[in-house]
Amino acid sequence: MSPRRAEPAALSPEAAERRRRHRLLQIRIVVVLTALLGLNYVTWRWLFSVNWDAWWIGVPLVLAETYSLIDSLLFGLGMWRLRERGEPPPAPPDLTVDVFIATYNEPIDLVMTTARAAKAITYPHRTWVLDDGNRPEMRAAAEAEGIGWLTRSADWVGMPRHAKAGNLNNALLNTDGEFMLILDADQIPMPEILDRTLGYFTDEKMALVQTPQWFVNVPDDDPLGSQAPLFYGPIQQGKDGWNSAFFCGSNAVIRREALMQLGISRYVQEVETGVERALRTARSVVRRSRAGLGPEEHEVRAALDTILADIDGARRDLARDVPLFDVTFAFQQRVAAVRASLVADDLATLQEDLAVLAELEEIAEDPDIHLGSMDAGELGQVLARDLSPLAAVEAVETLVRAIDVDRGGEAQAIMPLATISVTEDMATCMRLHTMGWHSAYHDEVLAHGLAPEDLQTMLVQRLRWAQGTVQVMFRENPLVQKGLTLPQRLMYFATMWSYLSGFAAIVYIGAPVVYLMIGVLPVQALSTEFFLRLVPFLVVNQLLFWLVADGRPTWRGQQYSLALFPVWIKSFTSAFGNVFLNRPLDFAVTPKTKQEPTGPAWHLVRPQLWAIGLLLAAMVVGTIRILAGQANTAGALFNMVWVAFDLLIFSVIIKAARYRGFEPPEPSSDLQSDPPTDIAAPAREGAT
Amino acid sequence: MELDVSTRDDGIAVVVPRGRLNMVSARQLKETLSDLVAGGSARIVVDLGETTFLDSSGLGALIGGLKAARQAGGDLRVARPTPAVVSVFELTNLDRVLRARESVETAFDA
Numbered sequence: 001m002s003p004r005r006a007e008p009a010a011l012s013p014e015a016a017e018r019r020r021r022h023r024l025l026q027i028r029i030v031v032v033l034t035a036l037l038g039l040n041y042v043t044w045r046w047l048f049s050v051n052w053d054a055w056w057i058g059v060p061l062v063l064a065e066t067y068s069l070i071d072s073l074l075f076g077l078g079m080w081r082l083r084e085r086g087e088p089p090p091a092p093p094d095l096t097v098d099v100f101i102a103t104y105n106e107p108i109d110l111v112m113t114t115a116r117a118a119k120a121i122t123y124p125h126r127t128w129v130l131d132d133g134n135r136p137e138m139r140a141a142a143e144a145e146g147i148g149w150l151t152r153s154a155d156w157v158g159m160p161r162h163a164k165a166g167n168l169n170n171a172l173l174n175t176d177g178e179f180m181l182i183l184d185a186d187q188i189p190m191p192e193i194l195d196r197t198l199g200y201f202t203d204e205k206m207a208l209v210q211t212p213q214w215f216v217n218v219p220d221d222d223p224l225g226s227q228a229p230l231f232y233g234p235i236q237q238g239k240d241g242w243n244s245a246f247f248c249g250s251n252a253v254i255r256r257e258a259l260m261q262l263g264i265s266r267y268v269q270e271v272e273t274g275v276e277r278a279l280r281t282a283r284s285v286v287r288r289s290r291a292g293l294g295p296e297e298h299e300v301r302a303a304l305d306t307i308l309a310d311i312d313g314a315r316r317d318l319a320r321d322v323p324l325f326d327v328t329f330a331f332q333q334r335v336a337a338v339r340a341s342l343v344a345d346d347l348a349t350l351q352e353d354l355a356v357l358a359e360l361e362e363i364a365e366d367p368d369i370h371l372g373s374m375d376a377g378e379l380g381q382v383l384a385r386d387l388s389p390l391a392a393v394e395a396v397e398t399l400v401r402a403i404d405v406d407r408g409g410e411a412q413a414i415m416p417l418a419t420i421s422v423t424e425d426m427a428t429c430m431r432l433h434t435m436g437w438h439s440a441y442h443d444e445v446l447a448h449g450l451a452p453e454d455l456q457t458m459l460v461q462r463l464r465w466a467q468g469t470v471q472v473m474f475r476e477n478p479l480v481q482k483g484l485t486l487p488q489r490l491m492y493f494a495t496m497w498s499y500l501s502g503f504a505a506i507v508y509i510g511a512p513v514v515y516l517m518i519g520v521l522p523v524q525a526l527s528t529e530f531f532l533r534l535v536p537f538l539v540v541n542q543l544l545f546w547l548v549a550d551g552r553p554t555w556r557g558q559q560y561s562l563a564l565f566p567v568w569i570k571s572f573t574s575a576f577g578n579v580f581l582n583r584p585l586d587f588a589v590t591p592k593t594k595q596e597p598t599g600p601a602w603h604l605v606r607p608q609l610w611a612i613g614l615l616l617a618a619m620v621v622g623t624i625r626i627l628a629g630q631a632n633t634a635g636a637l638f639n640m641v642w643v644a645f646d647l648l649i650f651s652v653i654i655k656a657a658r659y660r661g662f663e664p665p666e667p668s669s670d671l672q673s674d675p676p677t678d679i680a681a682p683a684r685e686g687a688t
Numbered sequence: 689m690e691l692d693v694s695t696r697d698d699g700i701a702v703v704v705p706r707g708r709l710n711m712v713s714a715r716q717l718k719e720t721l722s723d724l725v726a727g728g729s730a731r732i733v734v735d736l737g738e739t740t741f742l743d744s745s746g747l748g749a750l751i752g753g754l755k756a757a758r759q760a761g762g763d764l765r766v767a768r769p770t771p772a773v774v775s776v777f778e779l780t781n782l783d784r785v786l787r788a789r790e791s792v793e794t795a796f797d798a
Binding site: 173176177178256257260261263264265267268269271272321323324325326329413414 | 711712744745748751752754755784786
């Protein structure tokens with residue numbers, strides 16, 4: 001039996017539908033209440049309750065509360081359309097399907113366990129191991145059992161590899177199934193995974209069906225917050241209701257046509273931008289060369305003028321929507337002709353130009369530099385030396401050729417999976433939605449995965465997700481993407497917004513500490529009115545969580561969304577540096593094998609330990625100040641309750657640092673095949 | 689899908705995909721085009737007049753062929769698309785960069 005069936009088997013379809021409607025009505029009532037009470041509280045806080053005299057703590061607190069309110073409203077928007085799809089439509093016969101298992105350096109045994117399970121999927125399909133490590137022993141193991149093996153083609157030599165997105169893009173162009181199931185190397189599929197998902201594709205606009213990621217190597221109390229029962233559940237179902245269920249990188253079935261169409265339209269877009277930039281740069285290169293000419297070099301000047309005129313003509317044609325390949329073809333022919341005429345005149349200076357040209361060729365071939373993405377200023381710096389006329393003309397040719405049809409800086413002209421982010425899944429999915437495709441979330445565990453078992457690996461993984469999400473927000477902000485509906489934009493934005501919680505966490509730790517230590521209150525007064533406005537909001541907010549969770553645990557997720565505040569802040573600052581300042585992300589692949597335990601990993605959670613220490617110190621100082629009669633007792637007690645709540649949140653960090661990895665339960669237990677009903681929630685939980 | 693390949697007196701190769709040009713037949717087209725370029729025919733017209741269906745994988749094969757042809761100093765032109773094929777071009781915006789010609793004979797004029 002699978003862990004979470006789409007529908008309790010005992011209910012008839014009609015009864016199930018009645019239950020769904022009833023539940024949605026309840027949820028909607030609480031969503032409205034939460035929104036009203038939250039707006040009421042935060043508006044009042046801004047208008048009447050901020051302690052402006054202590055603005056340095058008063059303003060951060062009201063900002064943090066406003067952040068949390070927006071988070072709550074976005075969550076409510078998703079829950080408003082919570083979509084429980086129930087039994088999937090039957091899978092149509094005779095579809096062609098490729099099953100992809102993406103691997104880089106995972107142990108052969110682990111990959112083969114997944115590959116064998118993939119081969120045993122009942123719906124007819126082909127199974128492929130996509131081996132980015134290009135390992136002969138991996139190939140031998142796969143082929144010995146009749147499983148396909150693919151690695152990067154020769155086109156990728158010396159080109160940007162784009163990690164997993166590149167691996168999948170390579171596989172896409174070397175297979176031809178109508179649909180593909182994507183699996184990470186440690187996600188073991190169940191035999192019925194295709195039978196339960198392909199039916200959704202009878203909707204011709206359906207591009208993607210995502211199923212949950214669920215982990216077998218996690219104990220009941222889930223110390224690392226690995227399971228994501230709220231994300232792979234109500235949050236995805238809420239997004240699904242607005243046709244924005246996310247692609248999460250594994251355990252999803254995708255329609256090839258949707259990805260290819262995306263790839264072609266991105267290709268067109270990137271060629272257009274690249275050619276426009278190349279022409280601009282070419283113009284400044286030729287102009288500089290022309291300025292260096294002696295007064296008697298009439299013929300050369302005339303030649304360069306011709307090219308300048310051609311460049312301007314080409315740009316005008318592009319602006320008039322003349323098809324680009326016609327423009328670049330004609331342009332290149334004219335430049336070649338001019339060059340031929342220059343060669344004879346210019347033999348003398350040829351020698352010194354060769355060095356410069358070699359440099360330019362290097363740039364065009366450097367996998368880390370994309371001519372298409374460099375702007376005129378950057379290229380100008382690279383070509384700081386004034387070129388001789390011949391070299392300038394050749395530079396123009398090289399420039400335009402490099403970003404024209406060829407996309408010389410990439411292994412494949414067509415890159416269906418997005419490469420702008422370390423989490424290619426979300427960016428790709430958003431682009432699919434932009435083009436009008438549909439997605440579905442099918443809430444049934446159809447693969448059993450392995451989660452990280454040590455704190456360090458878990459932290460790297462969370463950081464990676466967060467960085468990828470924030471990268472997408474900076475590079476392709478969903479709020480301004482044409483083609484998305486307003487709710488779709490908000491559903492994508494909600495997930496990005498949730499990763500800002502790290503900044504709010506600092507304020508939620510700092511405010512009570514400041515009060516207990518030095519008696520400064522960030523609000524006007526802890527009056528009855530304050531509590532009358534705040535408490536009902538907190539209560540309905542928790543009620544909404546409880547209602548949508550429907551028995552799934554949410555506490556672990558709430559803990560981690562605050563307790564991992566250093567990770568969220570780092571994701572934000574590093575993604576900012578990467579997108580806007582061109583710094584590397586320090587990206588690491590999540591290790592799939594167990595790290596050797598070396599005692600509690602306190603060094604990984606220093607900021608949290610400092611926070612715990614500070615909170616405890618505030619408790620002590622607060623107590624002393626009450627006893628000494630220096631503090632308002634009621635105010636101090638309220639803040640102590642707040643501190644105690646913070647400490648309860650952070651206690652998970654102690655548990656996580658002491659965790660020694662998963663020990664399989666006694667043989668009598670059936671944990672392996674049947675997950676406990678009280679599996680705990682992860683950091684992504686906070687993500688709406 | 690069936691592929692007819694012929695070479696005209698002026699050295700231009702004409703490729704005619706007949707039937708459905710989809711994810712399965714796209715690879716055949718891609719290979720045919722790169723074989724032509726490798727064999728010295730870098731000027732190619734793909735006649736889409738007999739193509740009843742074209743998907744994005746088919747477009748991908750055309751772009752792959754175009755890339756190969758341009759690298760060899762030639763070009764690839766497409767001609768006579770049916771309305772169904774034109775709509776696929778428009779859907780992906782490929783019509784913004786690749787103009788389809790009205791006839792095979794004049795595909796390389798202008």
